[in-house]
Amino acid sequence: xxxxxxxxxxxxxxxxxxxxxxxxxxxxxxxxxxxxxxxxxxxxxxxxxxxxxxxxxxxxxxxxxxxxxxxxxxxxxxxxxxxxxxxxxxxxxxxxxxxxxxxxxxxxxxxxxxxxxxxxxxxxxxx
Numbered sequence: 001x002x003x004x005x006x007x008x009x010x011x012x013x014x015x016x017x018x019x020x021x022x023x024x025x026x027x028x029x030x031x032x033x034x035x036x037x038x039x040x041x042x043x044x045x046x047x048x049x050x051x052x053x054x055x056x057x058x059x060x061x062x063x064x065x066x067x068x069x070x071x072x073x074x075x076x077x078x079x080x081x082x083x084x085x086x087x088x089x090x091x092x093x094x095x096x097x098x099x100x101x102x103x104x105x106x107x108x109x110x111x112x113x114x115x116x117x118x119x120x121x122x123x124x125x126x127x
Contacts, residue, residue, distance in 0.1 A: 001047045003044050003047070003050070006042075011040060013028065013039040016091060016123055027104060043089065043122075043124075044123075046092070048113060048117055048119060051109065054101075090105030091104035091123045093125035
């Protein structure tokens with residue numbers, strides 16, 4: 001299943017949920033090489049299988065290394081996903097050649113793997 005664009009309109013950084021989060025702003029500026037306010041994104045539906053490398057890294061970081069706070073966040077998110085609650089999309093950018101970098105939402109991404117979602121809604125950076 002290819003990536004499906006849900007909104008063709010380029011979405012400005014200021015419209016991303018939690019855009020005022022310093023960590024997200026820094027990740028965007030460090031990885032996209034521009035000021036965050038200039039960054040644009042597409043809202044997309046990504047097959048979770050496309051993000052396997054990110055999950056493997058997240059699982060190692062949050063679940064295996066004794067990061068109890070990260071583990072608690074993932075468990076809380078699992079409950080939210082199972083309850084059908086609205087959780088903001090993750091923020092991704094393409095990495096060369098065929099991968100992705102998670103700029104924001106690593107805990108959300110890990111929780112979606114653990115509840116066996118097939119797809120994930122994401123803001124994909126236009127670079």
